[in-house]
Amino acid sequence: MTDMTKPARDGAGPGPDAVQVIGGGRESLVPGTPLLEVDDLHIKFHTRDGVAKAVNGVSYSVAAGETLAVLGESGSGKSVTAQAIMGILDMPPGKITKGSIRFRGEDLLTMSPKARRAVRGRKIAMIFQDALSSLNPVLSVGYQLGEMFRVHQGAGRKEAKEKAVELMERVRIPAARQRVGDYPHQFSGGMRQRIMIAMALALEPDLIIADEPTTALDVTVQAQVMDLLAELQAEFNMGLILITHDLGVVADVADKIAVMYAGRIVETAPVHELYARPAHPYTKGLLNSIPRLDQKGQNLYAIQGLPPSLLRIPSGCAFNPRCDRVQDVCHTELPRLVPVLDAEGADLPGRRSACHFWKETLHG
Amino acid sequence: MAEPILEVKDLVKHYPLTQGIVLKKQVGAVRAVDGVSFSLTKGETLGIVGESGCGKSTLAKVLMNLEKATSGQVLFKGEDITRLSGAGLKAVRRNIQMVFQDPYTSLNPRMTVGDIIGEPFEIHPEVAPKGDRRRAVQDLLDVVGLNPEYINRYPHQFSGGQRQRIGIARGLALKPELIICDEPVSALDVSVQAQVINLLEQLQNEFRLSYMFIAHDLSIVRHISDRVGVMYLGKMVEIGTEEQIYSHPTHPYTQALLSAVPVPDPTGREHRERILLSGDIPSPANPPSGCRFRTRCWKAEERCSTEVPLLAVPSTLRGPAAHESACHFAEVRDVIGSG
The missing domain is CATH 3.40.50.300 (P-loop containing nucleotide triphosphate hydrolases)
Known part of the structure; x- marks a missing residue:
């Protein structure tokens, strides 16, 4: 770590506010x-x-x-x-x-x-x-x-x-x-x-x-x-x-969610949108594997396979061995975390997905 | 209704609390299981839910006869296993097996998978003759979805x-009729839990197994169980079919428990009604008088501290929703909004 001398903010011992347990010594937060x-x-x-x-x-x-x-x-x-x-x-x-x-x-x-x-x-x-x-x-x-x-x-x-x-x-x-x-x-x-x-x-x-x-x-x-x-x-x-x-x-x-898999964020979204319409197959799989009432007596949806070892992360998309949407490109090319657009092509604020096929996952 | 494979009658397990080193004197008891009755038929799954300390794991141990019951009966196919010992007990134990919670500590790290799954055959050689054991173990690995070539790992x-699959294979080795699963998926990653639940259901269909499924994850219990029993402080407070318990809970504790479970759907979360219990579960060494839940209950009245509510069908309940509940003021309240 480089030695940068920045003054420690409000590190100067107890101020008049410090005696108060609640409500003192804070910068105002907007x-x-x-x-x-x-x-x-x-x-x-x-x-x-x-x-x-x-x-x-x-x-x-x-x-x-x-x-x-x-x-x-x-x-x-x-x-x-x-x-x-x-x-x-x-x-x-x-x-x-x-x-x-x-x-x-x-x-x-x-x-x-x-x-x-x-x-x-x-x-x-x-x-x-x-x-x-x-x-x-x-x-x-x-x-x-x-x-x-x-x-x-x-x-x-x-x-x-x-x-x-x-x-x-x-x-x-x-x-x-x-x-x-x-x-x-x-x-x-x-x-x-x-x-x-x-x-x-x-x-x-x-x-x-x-x-x-x-x-x-x-x-x-x-x-x-x-x-x-x-x-x-x-x-x-x-x-x-x-x-x-x-x-x-x-x-x-x-309020918002970041889904992580094998050391990367694979999807971010506001909470309501993530649960309603996931844009990454991993998120979708997780949500589908929750037991639901109408599935009583049926098999649960299960994501196949296991999370990868961090010593040997698969090439391309780390989720590719477990994904049911996998294509050739998933093995070779690392998907970037890109903005997710709705069906009309408008930006969905806060939504990103790291899947080559986010469009198909989201809308299909 | 079919003949029950397991019938538990008024089962009690008290752990004595003693004082003194030379002259031990019993000064009290931890009433871990205190008068529990239920039955289980062939091919059925009974889910047992409740908070930690409610006695559900002790119940499992007593059913396995790993702990001697203080009083009461455990009838397995009509035979009281709490009175058995020696050869009789050994024969019954073959038919009741257990799958444990933690796949990391319940497998001996110095034994190969083949030895772990094959060990039950050493004790019950009649199930698989010596020459056939390797073959039998490989079959079991295949049944639980593991590669049979992993036998020497x-x-x-x-x-x-995968370890939990090994634990399940070991439980299946002796072809039991009843398997007690004590929190079988709670130590697993979310994406793997569904795989193990599916395996358990598939094995149940294939071998007509009965399960007692102990868990704290109420949505998984609902998925896998035919009937559900709710325990609180050593007592069964409510028992019924999955539908009766989840859609028509009548005991305040069941209602609080169900409403406390986070619903994996943010829609309408601002309006969700949640019953917040105050305080913690009391000590089972010194349970409250009368109804044990009264110290945390919002319905508690004078009567609750003097009179122990019995597990019975409340008179106000009729029709398909009628099931047993141990509350003086039992009434249906839909807490999860499933209808």
């Missing part, structure tokens, strides 16, 4: 401003068996108040991209070989480590899938929540604890004051995930990345957690990147 | 979906 732009990102991993191309030219953007869902199976590169944005990618073996990640116009990848640290947690926060292994088991949750204020804002112990209680109340943990000294194992899975959310919200970031935030939870608890997240997002007008493989959760909360 | 050489 809905629709691009907050984060990932551009042509390439990430490789050097492994014993060769070079795994985990991310191969991913571009997406999120605006304030917007929810982008990144949909993909394991190995599609969705989590690795998120780790690169957060700056928590293991390097080595990982290596960002190309591309940029701009947060409010500034490239995070060329920032000094110090400036980067000022962004991480304070401006961009992350919620992980497994709350039990993301929390420190030997420290009380109050201590771990308060750490955010002690480290980033120089708050004292008492003050930090007070803020931890407020945060726990914010994410609706019952009897927060009594439970602030409890340890992670004393909370249920849903409560632990709330604590993770509280920790991500602590410094009121502009952007939250939630990596499979509800995968480990039961559906009734999942509904509680997703509701809470949506409510807090609306209140603070945060951008949200939701990484998931669950088509149901995506349909519930997303 | 090791589990790590396969993907998750």
Whole structure:
């Protein structure tokens, strides 16, 4: 990483606003401003068996108040991209070989480590899938929540604890004051995930990345957690990147969707359009494989085969061995992510597809 | 109705909680399964749904006789397997097999696929004589859609979906009549789940298998099941045909569970009615008195804390929608808008 000395914005210790837990220390956010732009990102991993191309030219953007869902199976590169944005990618073996990640116009990848640290947690926060292994088991949750204020804002112990209680109340943990000294194992899975959310919200970031935030939870608890997240997002007008493989959760909360396959984005679309008319055979296959009422007793549609190994991504379109629309050109030529047009040839805003036959997929 | 292949009557499994090291004293019990009754006929699929901790996996273990039941009966073709031991138990176990959730930990990494699938034959040599075993294993691989030439490979050489096929082949080896599937697809990638579900259905038709299908994915359970049972905190709270449970749920817990499932269709999401339960599932070591769901229920009244609701057909329900529900105030509420 090159050493560019950019001043760490509002990194000058606790200002008068900092004592306030909610509502202070934020730059005003106008809905629709691009907050984060990932551009042509390439990430490789050097492994014993060769070079795994985990991310191969991913571009997406999120605006304030917007929810982008990144949909993909394991190995599609969705989590690795998120780790690169957060700056928590293991390097080595990982290596960002190309591309940029701009947060409010500034490239995070060329920032000094110090400036980067000022962004991480304070401006961009992350919620992980497994709350039990993301929390420190030997420290009380109050201590771990308060750490955010002690480290980033120089708050004292008492003050930090007070803020931890407020945060726990914010994410609706019952009897927060009594439970602030409890340890992670004393909370249920849903409560632990709330604590993770509280920790991500602590410094009121502009952007939250939630990596499979509800995968480990039961559906009734999942509904509680997703509701809470949506409510807090609306209140603070945060951008949200939701990484998931669950088509149901995506349909519930997303504004726009990026579908990933083998390290590339194969389709982007606003949520309603993606579900109504997918423009990539992979998306179409995923949607078709959801059990539907009228298919009772029949075979489910199944995408044949398996996701490819990242060490040996098929040439041309990576989806070609599993696609039922495959032609010769799919084996030789990599399809670019191109704008999708409707039947009259008019541009469909926000819609792109990386399929040579998007037209046939969309309209056929 | 056809003769049931499996009949469970008032099954109870309590795990004792003890205190003291030398003089162990029982101070309580985790009531994992607490009075569950249902039956299953040949060729039928019974789906069991419920949140983690509701006792569905314990139920599976007791049915396999991997855990001894505290009380109650499990009648397999009329024979109570909770009382069996030795040769009798061994014979029954041949007919009840299990497919596990995690294909990564349920296959021994040091054994070849051939050894894994062939191991049941070591215990029940009468199914496949020694000379025929390799052939039998290759047939099984073929049946579950794997290349028979993979017989000498090791589990790590396969993907998750393929490993689950190996687990299914092992379950089929002894030609059982009942297979208990404990979350068989939840560890698999979305695009692979449909393949495994299709395989299970195809095998059911081919061999007239009965399935008990435990899962938390309600749309998959709906697709594969003939009947569905909903469990909460060790009790069966509602049971009926797939249509009765999904279109005419009467128990508040079933309604909340169904409404919490995210629908993979964004149309009309702003208007979707969702019942949000407050709080978490109580501890099965100390379940609420009366109805166990009352602490999270919006209908709860005085009566719910004193009187345990029995699993019975509510008097208000008539016609094809009539099915058993354990609620004092059972009434139909369409929560998924399927009609």
